[in-house]
Amino acid sequence: MDPVLDVDGLSVSFPGPRGTRLPAVEDLGFAVRPGETLAIVGESGCGKSATALALLGLLPPHATATARRLSIAGTELSSADPRTSPEIWRRQRGGRIAMIFQEPLTALNPVLTIGEQVAEAVRAHEPVSWRTARGRALDLLRRVRLPSPERCLEAYPHQLSGGMRQRVVIAMALACRPAVLVADEPTTALDVTVQARVLDLIGEIQRETRAALILITHDLGIVADRADRVLVMYAGRAVETRHARDLFAAPAHPYTRALLAARPRPGWTGPRPRLAEIPGRVPGLAERGAAGCRFAPRCASVLPECHTLRPGPRSVAGGEAACHRVAETTETEEPARAACA
Template identity: 60%
Template sequence: MSAHNERPVLEVEDLSVAFHDRGGELVAVRGVSFAVAPGETLALVGESGCGKSLTAYALLGLLPANARARGRVRLEGRDILGLEGEAMRRLRGARIAMIFQEPMTALNPVLTVGAQIVEAIREHEAVSRAEARARALALLARVRIPDPERRFGEYPHRLSGGMRQRVMIAMALACTPAVLIADEPTTALDVTVQAEILDLLDDLRCETGMAVVLITHDLGLVAEHADRVSVMYAGRVVETRSAETLIAAPLHPYTRGLLAARPRLGTGPRRRLAEIPGQVPLLGAMPPGCAFAPRCPFAALPCRETLPSLDAAGSAAGRVACLRWNEIRASEQSAAPLGA
């Protein structure tokens, strides 16, 4: 991981996603903005239901029929949010690709993995079947699948979870995209395989210069594999900073709660994991102020009445959407209790 000063390859500005039905409009993603430079990894972090995956689907034009996205999404300087049909299909997989959360449902069970990679290549490039096959075999080797020739002819159910995830990565990289979105790429994998997959993504990012958007709920992964972090809660970004500074000194109470809930390995006495009480509010029952206020130990009356904007975090590089973050930090630094 390193600092990146190049122009962003992906820029998302004020992205919102709303679902429409007979009951009206339900807004699931609210004013999300971020940018990613070539060779950089940005992590989108939050609990299930916070809008991380929905944000990714909006970027790729994969929203359900009753959902609408607003805002601006620029890929390599081109606004792609309004693209539909063939125009979007030409970009999807070629310039922006995605590794889905569960490879067993993302891969076609009746086609061999080799045939699926070949299809991904020939969909976007005018190459012969033989050339596409050679490239597919090279991709399988690149993602460290042993005996690529044999695995090329296997069906997905014959492969382990880690192998299937590597096939998904190979398919995503088939046309050398500028941006790779990895949606919980290590779900249901054991710890050793998780590390291998994420190390592989890091190596491929360094080799190709692609930007990576890593969607996860695991701040442990963020500490090791991300350059910057945007923490999402109830469809909004509530804190965005460098991974190093955010892990060392989180500002938003929700980020603090996520970090406190991380399991810690060690030889000391066992303790119960901390937990954030309550749950993410339902789309149709968002509180009028800060959405996290009902679960926040620092919430005061203004928090319950005023929706905080994502403002510059003073001397702490980044931005945070909390009315009291400065008070909370000041009280901790002075070791004085903060009253609500």
């Protein structure tokens, strides 16, 4: 099955001192097929949200995004600059690719009713009347199982709970049946019960529409439960891309192993040990040199060449990892599995 989203060589940069460009995302590539879920994980500052915004042409004007290939539902967009070709991107957003934003209260317009905002999403892509769009908006609110959808249609965002607002954002994203959904931390600030309901709703809609889903999250439990493949990012680069079951069974990159070791362990009995920590921090944009592995200063398995030679992607079970030690780590799966179980 051909991918509905195909990305190769995606890079995002921001202006730096004295006319330089600072890399936020470098040479990123992935493909997602209809009905597939790709999870993008990594610490804050690794480039996850910048990647999502670049896919929708929503980066701020001072940012620059380039790609060798950026194909969404068969439309090639690598040569279309959102600043000089805004109409091309407007046709894509909501129509072929849509985003479920991290914070629904800031994603919604506080001075428009819910009905006006959902209907506007319909009219942005389809030549229908306000009456027809409003009817579609009501159907969408019912589809995302909002209680009292007729009342919600007339409500303002501040009058709804966090979980209800998130369902409205999902309804807007689904308004024109996009082929690709990008969910950027869709359950942030929601309690555990509401989180599960929102994720179940997204999964149910994905199964119905066969949309490709890019799920950006810090929650590795969600990734293990819902993702087909996982892309691990560190400091703007992909360090590991694999099938979820292979990655959780035997993570190949030291950064992936460190992330898994730092997660809480469900079902633990007896005194709880202190959670493992990754020393140091993600380097800022101005601290990212071109040479070497960017995780080297924090890595417990660092080699001398890690500081000078950038590791290229190497094949591992279910995907690839960019690490000089990949040959060693794939031969010692049991210790890795035991450390991260």
